[in-house]
Amino acid sequence: MESNVRFFRRRANEELAAAGRAITEAARERRLILADAFLQRLQAVEASTEADVAFVAERPAFDWQRTA
Numbered sequence: 311m312e313s314n315v316r317f318f319r320r321r322a323n324e325e326l327a328a329a330g331r332a333i334t335e336a337a338r339e340r341r342l343i344l345a346d347a348f349l350q351r352l353q354a355v356e357a358s359t360e361a362d363v364a365f366v367a368e369r370p371a372f373d374w375q376r377t378a
Contacts (some may be wrong), residue, residue: 319354347372 312320322345329341 314355315352317349318355322348322352344372 321344325341325345329338329345332338332341
């Protein structure tokens with residue numbers, strides 16, 4: 311099983327690479343937002359103690375804001 315640190319680092323790298331390949335500016339921005347979310351989660355996991363890791367894992371991965 312992949313660790314949280316490895317997963318968040320891998321996903322951030324994948325999103326940054328996808329942003330570099332994006333055709334439109336909107337797609338690039340979405341990929342950068344996702345990469346930033348994964349990087350923030352990575353920082354939180356790395357800074358956490360073992361007791362805090364469970365709390366970090368329970369939070370939603372992204373704080374999506376609905377626009378209607």
